Amino acid sequence: MTDPAAAGAYPQGIKLGVDVGTVRVGVAVCDRDSILATPYKTLDRNAKKNSDIRVIVNLVEELGAVQVIVGLPRTMKGEERSSAEMARDYALLLAAELAARALEVPVNLVDERLSSVTAHRNLHEAGMSSRNHRKVVDQVAAAGILQHAIDMQKARGADVGSRVTPPAPSVDLGGSGQDSSVRAATGDTARSSDNGRQQ
Structure with a gap:
């Protein structure tokens, strides 16, 4: 199967956007023509x-999604800190679970500077009280991340962000090798989340 990124193209179809936080994860989805990203749900x-x-992987299967975009929070100077490490670890876990289910769906990390700030501002402008922001801000941020990615893909005519490569599968058919890879990434996530952003 040809790698879309290597071919200079990008996957066409339904895509998911993911905004990773230490407490909640926002999920967004776009239509089959990748025109509009909409908030979908917030997960603990x-x-x-x-x-x-x-x-999220179940959702990929149910919707027939062709790509997952995970927001990579960088500072305004482009630096990566604990929250970015957490997003990278999360994207790796997603890629590993997709691979374990034999789903050839790419996971890309895309710069998401200010996505949460923008989401809060948009909710405020829509007339929602700050007290109610917490319920939906993560999925609104995920929609912002996904919209930014699909707009860039169309403008460039190429894929965007960096592709996440899942760990190589183990020969152990019982899944213990897979579990150890995921366990290692999970440990990293737990450590980085100590100082990660709260959403």
């Missing part, structure tokens, strides 16, 4: 059982 982050990872 479960760094021990990774149940939220499985929910």
Whole structure:
């Protein structure tokens, strides 16, 4: 199968956007023509059982999504800190779970500077009280991340962000090798989340 990124093209179809936080994970989805990204749902982050990872992969299967875009929070200077490390670890977990289910769906990390700030501002302008922002701000931020990515893909005629490569599968058919890869990434996520952003 040809790698879309290597071919200079990008996947066409339904895509998911993901905004990763230490407490919550926002999910957004776009239409089959990749015109409009819309908020979908907010998940509780479960760094021990990774149940939220499985929910997202289930959604990929249900919708027939062709790509997952994960926001990579950088500082205004372009630096990466603990929250960016957390997003990278999360994207790796997603890629590993997709690979474990034999789903050839690419996971890309895309710069998401100010996505949460913009989401809060948009909700305020829409007349929603600050007290109610918490319920939906993560999925609104995810929609912003996804919209930015699909707009850039169309403008450039090429894929955007950096492709996440899942760990090589183990020969152990029982899945213990896969579990150890995911466990290592989960440990990194837990450590980085200590100082990660709260959403």
